[in-house]
Amino acid sequence: MSKETLVFIFGILLTIVPFLGVPESWRQYAVLSIGVILIIIGYILRRGVYLRKLDQGDGVRGNDSFVETTEVLFEENSLK
Numbered sequence: 001m002s003k004e005t006l007v008f009i010f011g012i013l014l015t016i017v018p019f020l021g022v023p024e025s026w027r028q029y030a031v032l033s034i035g036v037i038l039i040i041i042g043y044i045l046r047r048g049v050y051l052r053k054l055d056q057g058d059g060v061r062g063n064d065s066f067v068e069t070t071e072v073l074f075e076e077n078s079l080k
Contacts, residue, residue, distance in 0.1 A: 010034050014034045
């Protein structure tokens with residue numbers, strides 16, 4: 001089952017839980033647990049989209065960073 005399907009199913013459950021006739025305390029725990037599950041799945045989905053956006057196609061992740069200066073900070077002779 002895909003993560004998108006899980007979000008859909010938990011959304012439906014969250015919508016019908018108040019009308020199921022379960023005790024109030026159980027209803028609160030059910031809504032809380034479904035909400036936490038939706039948050040976790042949403043985070044995983046967003047993270048996946050972000051990582052796919054960074055992927056350059058060859059398995060290397062990159063971004064638009066650049067080096068502003070190219071001056072040499074250390075000389076090879078000064079390290080000895």
